Amino acid sequence: MHLRTFAVLAASSLAWADSTGGEKNHEARQAGSGPAAWDAAYSQASSALSRLSQQDKVNIVTGVGWNKGPCVGNTPAIGSIGYPQLCLQDGPLGIRFGGSVTAFTPGIQAASTWDVELIRQRGVYLGAEAKGVGVHVLLGPVAGALGKIPNGGRNWEGFGPDPYLTGIAMSETIEGIQSNGVQACAKHFILNEQETNRETINSVVDDRTMHELYLFPYADAVHSNVASVMCSYNKVNGSWACENDKIQNGLLKKELGFKGYVMSDWNAQHTTNGAANNGMDMTMPGSDYNGRTILWGPQLNTAVNNGQVSKARLDDMVKRILAGWYLLKQNTGYPAINLKANVQGNHKENVRAVARDGIVLLKNDDNILPLKKPSKLAVIGSSSVVNPAGRNACTDRGCNTGALGMGWGSGTVEYPYFVAPYDALKTRAQSDGTTINLLSSDSTSGVANAASGADAALVFITADSGEGYITVEGVTGDRPNLDPWHNGNQLVQAVAQANKNTIVVVHSTGPIILETILAQPGVKAVVWAGLPSQENGNALVDVLYGLVSPSGKLPYTIAKQESDYGAPIQRGGTDQFTEGLFIDYRHFDKQGIAPRYEFGFGLSYTNFTYSSLSVTSTASPGAATGETIPGGRSDLWEIVATITATVKNTGGVQGAEVPQLYITFPSSAPSTPPKQLRGFAKLKLAPGESKTATFNLRKRDISYWDTARQNWVVPSGSFGVAVGASSRDLRLNGKFDV
Numbered sequence: 001m002h003l004r005t006f007a008v009l010a011a012s013s014l015a016w017a018d019s020t021g022g023e024k025n026h027e028a029r030q031a032g033s034g035p036a037a038w039d040a041a042y043s044q045a046s047s048a049l050s051r052l053s054q055q056d057k058v059n060i061v062t063g064v065g066w067n068k069g070p071c072v073g074n075t076p077a078i079g080s081i082g083y084p085q086l087c088l089q090d091g092p093l094g095i096r097f098g099g100s101v102t103a104f105t106p107g108i109q110a111a112s113t114w115d116v117e118l119i120r121q122r123g124v125y126l127g128a129e130a131k132g133v134g135v136h137v138l139l140g141p142v143a144g145a146l147g148k149i150p151n152g153g154r155n156w157e158g159f160g161p162d163p164y165l166t167g168i169a170m171s172e173t174i175e176g177i178q179s180n181g182v183q184a185c186a187k188h189f190i191l192n193e194q195e196t197n198r199e200t201i202n203s204v205v206d207d208r209t210m211h212e213l214y215l216f217p218y219a220d221a222v223h224s225n226v227a228s229v230m231c232s233y234n235k236v237n238g239s240w241a242c243e244n245d246k247i248q249n250g251l252l253k254k255e256l257g258f259k260g261y262v263m264s265d266w267n268a269q270h271t272t273n274g275a276a277n278n279g280m281d282m283t284m285p286g287s288d289y290n291g292r293t294i295l296w297g298p299q300l301n302t303a304v305n306n307g308q309v310s311k312a313r314l315d316d317m318v319k320r321i322l323a324g325w326y327l328l329k330q331n332t333g334y335p336a337i338n339l340k341a342n343v344q345g346n347h348k349e350n351v352r353a354v355a356r357d358g359i360v361l362l363k364n365d366d367n368i369l370p371l372k373k374p375s376k377l378a379v380i381g382s383s384s385v386v387n388p389a390g391r392n393a394c395t396d397r398g399c400n401t402g403a404l405g406m407g408w409g410s411g412t413v414e415y416p417y418f419v420a421p422y423d424a425l426k427t428r429a430q431s432d433g434t435t436i437n438l439l440s441s442d443s444t445s446g447v448a449n450a451a452s453g454a455d456a457a458l459v460f461i462t463a464d465s466g467e468g469y470i471t472v473e474g475v476t477g478d479r480p481n482l483d484p485w486h487n488g489n490q491l492v493q494a495v496a497q498a499n500k501n502t503i504v505v506v507h508s509t510g511p512i513i514l515e516t517i518l519a520q521p522g523v524k525a526v527v528w529a530g531l532p533s534q535e536n537g538n539a540l541v542d543v544l545y546g547l548v549s550p551s552g553k554l555p556y557t558i559a560k561q562e563s564d565y566g567a568p569i570q571r572g573g574t575d576q577f578t579e580g581l582f583i584d585y586r587h588f589d590k591q592g593i594a595p596r597y598e599f600g601f602g603l604s605y606t607n608f609t610y611s612s613l614s615v616t617s618t619a620s621p622g623a624a625t626g627e628t629i630p631g632g633r634s635d636l637w638e639i640v641a642t643i644t645a646t647v648k649n650t651g652g653v654q655g656a657e658v659p660q661l662y663i664t665f666p667s668s669a670p671s672t673p674p675k676q677l678r679g680f681a682k683l684k685l686a687p688g689e690s691k692t693a694t695f696n697l698r699k700r701d702i703s704y705w706d707t708a709r710q711n712w713v714v715p716s717g718s719f720g721v722a723v724g725a726s727s728r729d730l731r732l733n734g735k736f737d738v
C-alpha cells in the first residue's frame, strides 16, 4: 500500500481521528483518482484519440488566443468526441474575473494556519466554485515561487519557503479542488522565484537542491494526481522551462510519474519543435497578445507533417490532456461556462476561518490583548478602511490603497464584498459602547490628536507586492526592500509616542523588517494579520477581542535585517541559486543568525506544555527501490517512523497549538540543513485538555538526494527528532537510529 502521510491528530474531534483512521480516510479520498483511475482515463483517451483527425489533435493542444474565448485560456470544442471548449481560468484563490465568486484567502494565509482541515476545505470550495461557473481547469495551486527570496512579488500566491509545508498544502488543495471534478494546475514549474526579469532569467540550480527543495512539493502534487502543471517563464540550467527535456520529461514525467499534461505559462513558449519535443503538451493562450509569434496551431501541424515533431508525440500530448479530462469525469454533465454565476454559497466561512486562524500574534506585552471593552480606541492608518475608490477599483488588485487583502496580478479575484478593519471594529465598538477615533491616513500630522487619551491605539501598516506586469507606486512586482509601505515605520513611531498602548496590525504579502517598530516602548503588541482577503476586519476582530485565541504560526522567517536572508533579487541574467538548500530558516540555522521571529513562531492567549515524546522506527538505510507511481518511487511514500508527543493547554482559555516536528539528519548525509520540518498538527485544546499529535514519517521525509546514485537515499546513523512550538522553541528531543 502506498501511503501519503503527515501529522494526524490523535484523540481529536477532527476527521483525523488516529493514525490508522487518518490513513484510511486518505485512501478513501484517493479512491477513484489513483493509478487505476489514470489507467481507466487513459483507455478512454486512447479510444477517443482514434476518432480524431490531426487537425483535431492540434486544436486540443493549442489555445484559441488571448481574449478570444470566455476564459483566460480556451481550446476549441471537438464535437466528434463530445469534448467541450475547454475553459482554463485563474487562479489560486478563486475565479478571476468572476461575477459573484468568493475571494478566498491567498495561499500564504492558508499556510499560516497550519491547519490541513481548513486548507483542504478551501480547496474543496475552490473546486466547487470553479465547477459552478463551468471552469474545467483551475490555474492553481502555486508551489513556485517557493519563496526563497523574501522580496519575491508572487510569494503570497503559494504556501511559503518550506517544501514540506508547501507540499502538504499542495496535496490538500489539489485533492480538494479535484474532489469536485475540476482539474487543478500546479504552477509555475519551476525555479520562477522572482518577477524581475522573469521572462529572461536563467535559474541555475544543482541537482540536489532541485530535488530536496523545489521539486519536493511537486512530488506531493503529482502524488495527489494533479491533472496539469504549468511550466514557467524562466530558463532552468540554460533551457527555457517550457522546452526543458530534463525538467519536463526527466523529472516530472519520468521520475515523478506525472500522467497529466504540461501547459505553458501565458506566452512562455519559445519554439515550435523545442517545446513539443521536450515535454510541453499545451500552449497558452495561443495568441500573440504580447506581440509574440504563434508557435503551435498551423506551425505544429507543419512540424508534424514534415517529421520535426513525431505523430506519436502529438498523440501523447492529446492523450495526456484527454486523460485529465476523463480522470475528473468532465465528460459527463459538466456545467456550461458562466463566469458570472453566483457560486459563493457559504464559502465566506472558510475565508473568515483561514483569515482568522492564519493571524500570527508576534508580541503581546502586559497581555494588552485581548481587548477588554475599551472605552476609547484610536484606529489609525489608511489601511484601516476600504479603498475610497472602491474595493475593486484597481485592475487585478493593482494598487495598495485602503485595506489590504491580497497582492496583485493574475492570481487575484474581484472581492464580492470587503470588510475592512474599521468596519468590523465599529460594529464591535457599538455593542461595547466604545468610542473610536478614526484617522484613516498615513500622515503623522493629526496622530497625536487621534491617539492620545485612547485606552489603546491600533495602527495599521502594509507591504504589498505582485506580478510584474503591473507597477504599483513604483514597485514592479518584487518588493525593492522589506520596509512597510506608506511610511509605516514613522506612522507607528508617531502613534507609539502618543499612546503607550499601541497595537500594530500588519497586512503584508511577506516578511517586513520590524526593528524600528519594536524599538518603540509604546508598542505593546504586534499582530501579523497577513492577507485575509474579503474577511479582513472580521477575522481581526475575532482575534483582537479574544473570540478565539490567535493560532497562526509564521510560514516564513522575519529577520532583523534584509541582508540576513542571504537570497536577494537577482538583477542580472542569471540566478545561480548559490544558497542551495539553505533558504529561510535553514539558512539562519546554518549561519547561526538570530531571526527576529523564527519560522513557525506564534503566540497564543493561553499556554501549552509538551510532554511524552515517543519515537519508533522501522527505517533501514539505502536507496529507494519501488516502482514509479504518481509522486515518484512507491516506497518513498511508505511510513518508516512514527513520533508522538502530548500537548496540554495549561492556560485559562481555549486555544490551538501547532506542534512541529523537525528532523536532523545523521552526518552520513552530507551537508544537510541543521533541521527540517517533517510534521505538524493543529490541536484544538480546551483549558486543561491534552491531546497527542502523531507524526508519521515517510521514507521521503528521511531521505536525501544522492547525486552520484541519482536516487533518494536513507542515510545510516542517528536521526535527531525535535518537537516544539516553533523552529527555535523545541521542547522535546529524541532520536532514532537507522
Ligand SMILES: OC[C@H]1O[C@@H](O[C@H]2[C@H](O)[C@@H](O)[C@H](O[C@H]3[C@H](O)[C@@H](O)[C@H](O)O[C@@H]3CO)O[C@@H]2CO)[C@H](O)[C@@H](O)[C@@H]1O
Pocket (backbone or CB within 6 Å): 072, 090, 091, 139, 187, 265, 266, 290, 410, 411, 469
Ligand atoms: O492568466 C493566466 C496565466 O497568466 C500569467 O499572467 C498573465 C496575466 O494573466 C495577464 O493578465 C497579463 O496580461 C497583461 C500583459 O502581460 C501586459 O503586457 C498587458 O499590458 O496587460 C495585460 C493585462 O491586461 O499577462 C500575464 C503574463 O505576463 C501568469 O503568470 C499565470 O500565473 C497565469 O495563470
